[in-house]
Amino acid sequence: MSFLQDNMVYILVATISMSIPLILASLGGIFSARSGIMALGLESMMMTGAFTAVVGTYFSGNAYVGLLAGMGGGALISYLYGILCIRYKVNQVIAGVGLNLLALSATTLLTELIWGNRGSSPQVASIQLNLSFLSKVPVIGKILEGQSILLLITGVFVCVAWFVLFKTVYGLRLRIVGENPKAASTMGLKVKAIKYQGVIICGMLAGLGGAYLSIDHIDLFQRNMTAGRGYIAVVIMILGRYHPFYVVVAALIFGFSDAIQIYLQGQGIPSQLMQTIPYVVTLFVLAFGVKHIRPPAGIGMHEDDH
């Protein structure tokens, strides 16, 4: 009994901690998609965030500076994504894929240039604050006590995102821009500015998700450390119907598949095969789960289209 219980707790703890970066990234994706730009560049924003977070921590010695650097890095590359998609009207898929490849190669290159090692950075300081003060809470205390403070921050962001999107004038405008940029523009809204804002919010959140992976999880940067999570986050965003609360639920499914994978690796099953689980789950969701979900109608459109 207690064996199972221990494992359950282990899996749940891992589920939550694997979900945090996915929630953050897909939450960011919502802001981008709702403003009319499909966030296929999420991978690049996470990757850059993971990298700049380590750089920030390495040079400042402070993991919180690193977190901010991660958000900044994500914002920077998302700004680039915005310039491509908004100003130069590049096909969003191509722009996203191009930036994802650029982020992968540029972070690898810079890792080498800064630390002289092709594969990874040295270990850096990590976020020390965790939720141990919650250990006394019955039932879930055990699951929460080891979690990073970022869990709390993520929760707050989810609620704020919901509030902003659905209760404020700003959110209404952002959603109208994403549904029908031309209509928004004829009513005098600053469509381009709103899109840039959506994309940059996306970059900050995804960058924070990346920073969690690098400086909260394993305390260093590794080549290609996001390993497709940015793409998975896109699927989570769609499965979560572009809604902050549903996205959390969708992300937990993927976090769980990741946790199971890590757990089973310790049980003697070949690790390579176990590692495919999250990807296989994503494929299945892609095939069976998201067919009838309607994306914002203005994705890929510009206010001055004819």
Place this chain on the structure above:
Amino acid sequence: MNDIVRMTDISKVYPSSNVRALDHVDFTLKKGEIHSLLGENGAGKSTLMKILYGMNAPYSGEVVIYGEKKIMSKPIHAIELGISMVHQHFMLTPVMTVAENIVIGREPRKGILFDRESAEREIQKMIDTYGFNLSPKAKVEDLSTGEQQRVEILKAMYGGAGIIILDEPTAVLTPQEVNDLFAIMRRLKADGKTIVIITHKLKETINIADRASVLRDGKMIRTDIQVKDTTIEELSRYMVGRDVELGIQRPSLEIGEVAFEVRNLNLVEREHSILKQINLKVHRGEILGIAGIEGNGQSELLEVLTGVRKPTSMELRKNGELLKGDARAFIDQGIGHVPEDRMSQGLVASMSIMENLILGYHKRPQFSKRGLLKDTEIEEFSDQMIEEYRIKAPGSRTPCKMLSGGNQQKVVIARIFSEDPDIIIIAQPTRGVDIGAMEYIHSRMLDLRDEGKAILLLSADLDEVRNLSDRLLVIYEGEIVAEAERNQMNESEIGLYMTGSRSQKSGE
């Protein structure tokens, strides 16, 4: 001086195509008038009004509004001056509510919060004032076209606009809805609003407008026409530049036996009955027209009858023989199909004229053999079609996107007609083409009919259906509600059937 808008010497050149859309145009608006801006497709009417609305910067020339010179480079400039525009393609967001759509850009707020209650209250008040049957909480996607137009009008009024521009507002409406719209316009006029109606329909101009201006090929032909002193003939001469024979009819000389027969056609999708128990017959040497407001099942009917969509039940006979299969089979069986929207369904715009002229027939022996295209034959055929159908193009290898709407439509028509199909199903044959191309396409259709082809015509243009068809059906909510011989029913009668206010079906 009661000219509230004075536009002088306005020119607009589109840099991408170097087309001069407007050529030194003058235009004025008087306070409290209904002004009709007339012209054919592509004459520059919308371009001119979009300049006034700030959507078409940069332009050259001068715009004076309420006596002050203004530079109109963004819609917000117009909105702030009390000018609003109801676009031909509605600028609405279907997934959002009526209220959200109307207030966008000038939302009532509490701090940073959107004050939904007071938005809905204000709009309810406007709805009551004008007697519209709408709910501010309804989602726009659940509204009919006419209702959506009212949302657009409310949007234009919200914030107290004094000048309202309506771009082709009647194109999507039934005759009854047009009457309602005109009543609303008169009411707005009585409230002191100034209205511009962009249209190519002369009758409407005569019915509703006080003054009219006519644009042709980007030039202002006549302005300051007093409508009460003019005639339809005079206006049409200004508009087209020559005399046009309006509404001529060429009835069929000989109607033969049944060539195409549909029985018991039903289409149910996701528990919605889209087409209900449709039966129709088209004879040789006959044009059968189907009239109806868009969205009453015509598109689906077209797709079913051309094999693109599978119906729930249908018995289809061609010359008495049962016909089955997919689009490929239908084409091979000699059913020609001119789709309703050439850009999305009829053409591959980026590909050349010759590649488009074989589309759907590319597996015929004259164009390919054992999977290989016969390049020389295709090009010869294409050159011949360009000549025969008077397609204005540099050559067979020109991409279709470089052609005008009328010439694109001729490519589609040439492709279908040249294959000599026994049955032609043709939808919106002249939508968005100039009068010259329209006359040409109509006369080709009538020629084919006189050769003994059976033609099924679907068109949203009631005049077109009435003038061409030897017999006419009216479709409403996926059902055939009326049938009439040529000239048996007048326009308003057909209108009643189109809106479902009347039905010939009894006791069903």
Place this chain on the structure above:
Amino acid sequence: MESRARIKALLKKLMNRKVMISVLALVMAMVTSGIIIKLSGYSPVEAIMAIFEGAFNGKSAIARTLVQATPLILSGLAFTVAQKAQLINLGVEGQLYLGALATAMVGSMDLGVPGGLHLIFAILVGMLVGGLYAGIVGVMKVRFGSNEVIATIMLNSIAILVANYFVSGPWKAVGSVTGQTEKVLDQVRLARLIPHTQLTLAIAVAIISCLIMKWFFDHTVPGYEIKVVGQNKTAAKVAGIQTGKIVILSMLLSGAIGGLAGGLHVLGVDGRFITGFSPGYGFSGIAVAALGAGSPIGVIVSGLIFGVIRSGSMLLDLKTDIPLTYADVVQALVIIFVATPMLITEMIHKSKRVVSAMNPSSKKGEES
């Protein structure tokens, strides 16, 4: 006289808008990466010299360049073929991996058939496996409307993990420490064109594949149908083309070419499947295809250009501290710049304005 006119016509054809964009995008990518090199404290001029030396100095350098160009051309072609049907096949890497594994396995088995036959069979099996793997995505797209970008990325990860499992487990070469299969039989190895290099007929196969695909798209019915489906799916449907079949067909073709790239690498270069053998050839293919502007012939040229960059960068890596990853950065920049024609036309306009500003005779300049 006539020949001059013909050359002129040819030049005009060559210098169309797409080619201009590709050339300028390449220049801008090189300049941008030159700035990156400068910022990291090296001399861009030296770097370029090193790249050219590495790519062209001597027989073996040229051979290496062509060896590098081979998988780039093929994966660029694979991407281009899918793109004709408006599909973004990001899964070339996975298709290449599985194609290589399949070819390596067939090549290492003693089938008792003559060498030539064995070789062709090994290649065909690799193509089949690559094609079927891509075909999964085609079916998902047609049946469920799945986004092929994400599906192919997921399938890449799965392919690489599964291949690694096999070569470090059940199919691992006896006595080997790292994950790799047994060597293929000598009879299936491609003959070396230049001794002591890895240059084989593979490069010719790659170029011929491009020519075949060009012919396929220009002159065959399925090629025509793929183009129609890619440009306007609704019109294709109305014209009676079975769009689903065409989508799957183009994924199968694309994947088969990816599998070919992997198979040729095994038979021409390594002689076996080695874990991690591809430095991302499949992704480089996207850059090759972008620079090739959707034309199979363009892919040959751009594949060779990237072959030069990659092979030159190897020397750069050895001679300086500038790592090989530099080539990947250039590739990513090319993808972005090619996709941004508006930026390039804007730059042209700006430079024209600068020129006219410097030229006093046209002081006024033109207002848009």
